[in-house]
Amino acid sequence: MRVQPYKTLDNRIDGAVIMLVDVDELRRSREYAESIVATVREPLLVLDADLRVQTASQSFYQTFKETPATTENRFFYELGEGQWNVPELRRLLEETETRGDGVEGFEVEGELRAIGRRTMLLNARRFSQETGQRSLILLAIEDITARKELETALRLRVEELAAADRSKNEFLALLAHELRNPLAPMRIAVQVLESPGADSAAIEQARDMMGRQIQNMARLIEDLLDVSRITRGEVRLRKERVELADLLRRAVELTHHLMESRGQELSLSLPPELIYLDADPTRLDQIFGNLLNNASKFTPAGGHVRVTAELVSDGAETPGEVVVRVRDDGCGMAPDTLPRVFDLFMQADRSYDRAGGGLGIGLTLVRRLVELHGGSIEAHSEGLGKGSEMVVRLPVLPQRSTESERPDETVGGTAAEPEPSPGAAAPRRVLVVDDNVDMVESLALLLRLRGHEVEVAYDGPGALKTASSFHPEVVLLDIGLPGLDGYQVASRLRQRRRAARVLLVALTGYGQEEDQLRALEAGFDHHLTKPIDPQVIYDLIARPLLA
Template sequence: MEGKIRYWNHGAAELYGWSREEALGKFSHRLLQTKFPTPVEELTDVLHRTGHWIGELVHTTRDGRCITVFARKTLDYDGEGNAVAVMENLTDITARRTLEDSLAARAVELARADRSKDEFLAMLAHELRNPLAPLRNAAEILQTANATEDERRQAQNIIGRQIENMSRMIDDLLDVSRITEGKIELRKKPVPLEAILTAATSLVHSGCDARHQDLAVSMPAEPVFLNADGTRLEQVFTNLLNNACKYSGDGCHISLSAERAAGVEPPEVIVRVRDDGAGIAPELLPRVFDLFVQATRALDRAHGGLGIGLTLVSRLVKLHGGSVEAHSGGLDQGSEFVVRLPILRRAPPPTPPPPPVAREISRRLLIVDDNTDSARSMAILQARRGHVTRTAFTGPDALTAAAEFLPEVVLLDIGLPGMDGFEVARHLRAMPALAGVFLIAMTGYASPEDLLAAKQAGFDEHLVKPVDLDILRVWLRSRVQN
């Protein structure tokens, strides 16, 4: 069927690159290196039985490109009904086929992402519900009249730990979103690497002790300084150490080591987190830094977490101009994470000592939140610190209370029903009796757009829920009394 070329028009010359003179007389399947979708015998049989064949072929052009063509082959007969030639009409569909293949691959990718999203949402619901049980139990203990001091102390510790767990999960989610959208801002300054690693190890020591794990730490022989956001890098190494602790099992060995890279320009430090625990499966290793990837989706969720910690690690390290790699010999072979970060060539000048802490001054605080438990508990905490407090649970009530109480500081929730916190803030700013009032937004929203909206509404500061009481304490101490 594939005989010598007897006709070669201008369109064929443009498509394939051979001139009419060069193509005539050549065997078409050899010249074009034809790749058939089915065995040639089957295609030939269809052509001879029906007189025509329609399908797609892959050809190679003169310059070596592979193209896909839509081919229509028709037998040409002589006067006696004998097949004497094959008339072939070809249309280049390479671009269309490439687009279709790309769309098909994208559909597969989207389906996989959709499955990951569904698994993640189920996991998120599980992980956020987990702290509720101990929180409820602890609340019951505190409400029990005959609870011992030790039981009350344990209940308070439980509440603190579970709130920290929930806050950490929510912060991780927000961080991933901000980094993905390019909205995270690093607060870089010269920081000693040892301080960052020491802070990270201090946060995981209790977890390692509970599992009888050995944590060995090795620092560089000489101090190493980085131009970095120390809080973010502490987050990186805490995540890596927490993973080693969680996935390595009881009695395993974990090591954190740091050393200057030899003969590298610009200079950098290499930090390794090793363990001899569960290891990483070979099929998972290439995707271990992908979003929502975890080694197991088992129902027992023994290790917990949202599968976003390593994604944060990777992206935060890259934002610092570094790199991170994962290595493992396979399951039960342990794992190693290697972080490379650029370092300063010389130590920065010493920083001056911090100014003395201002003494506590009693303030008049108006606390506005439609979550009455949140408002009342905040009022109790601030009253215990010597402040005079008043609460309100709606926007109109807040304006009435402000006019009567004349607060120096207003802690104002943004998500109020009816009249939101932005509108309340604008009304407060318009009251002559409250000129200079210190307005602090309390909200679960913390994007750059939210911060800008708060500033435009007249807020002085912005606190993300759950409110960091230490930051609030500093603001109240440093606020100049009007």
């Protein structure tokens, strides 16, 4: 029952108005709403029009580690440590009664005392009470931290994939450029060789040019394959006791002619001690060869490249490490380039960049090979135009008492003479097998020019048939053959009595370690990966055959 005064027009009380209201339905509705608030799984708050908390769900108390005593009859924006005191949110909630709508998808991010940093999504709705009373606000709070983190991770992943796709497209374009570069002078060289007016000097120049460009292509392909193998963890080091000075001398010898042709001065300074490493000599050749080639590529004509080595030890009982520095006075690197210089396909913005060419994989390969040896590499530069320095650190082996010291030496502008090649080999009967006709014919031509008797075959069955009548002493055999592959041909040849001692050499584009092992298991004596230096084949053929 409700009683209100009855007033006249001049505002005098002239009676009373008595209203009888059935509140059972309102009470049941209120109790029903409160039961929903109490049992809903998401944190819920019931606020009055002044934003004071009337009640909260059990989930709210559990989620935010609060109690009714710390929550009810307090203003919403005063709860916790002020994380809900967001002016824009407060304004929207206060306007719900006048606007008649609610708040949709308002995000609040902050540090919550009980549960750490969270992102919360707030939705609010106004609902009416009994006649004459102000409306209440039902505020739902949803923890969307995990969803936001997933969205962020997905966005970053999309950006990474987009960047990877861009890098892939840029790399493919660069690869096409780098492959065309040596092909262009090779095509011209072929035209020179075919020209009836070419004299001996022109022919010699064209031949040398083709040799250099083929070597460039081979190095490019090998670097690509090595990066792929290292990334998949398929490179195994064949470590042995290696003397550092010999390695560095060999690297200097291999790059000396390149730098000499560019008018660059190359010097090598070694420490007095004999320094030994537990390392794979082939991979160390690759490391220092890459660094020297890179230094030459980004150093102008007349520039200088200096290689120094220093033994660093913490004490007499520890062997320490060797520090090898490759320093040039070339175009240098910008500060923002240094952190990324070892990244795959990274090409620094250098003034000689495109003149030098390259795919941006050399330093990536160097770093990973150095790390496989337990070492590290750093890049230093004072800026563009001020040169660069690559610093390689490798662990050394303890020095033996019988190992003598070496006088300090510097190699500059000259390189040690290479060992002379062995003389011409005794004539052999050689069978060349490959499904690439040009490969077969060109190799057969070279071998015949050196006095060997050569037969050829272009598939597996043809190889076995020719071997039966020709009785070769040496078989140069491709793996990917039609009819029967090279492994099958080698295995069947080994089963023949007359071919049991034949020198079997695999010539193949399959160059991974498992390919080499499979070749040896099939009966091959040697496994050579294309493109092959003909001198390697000459040397193998020149070796004494088994009796």
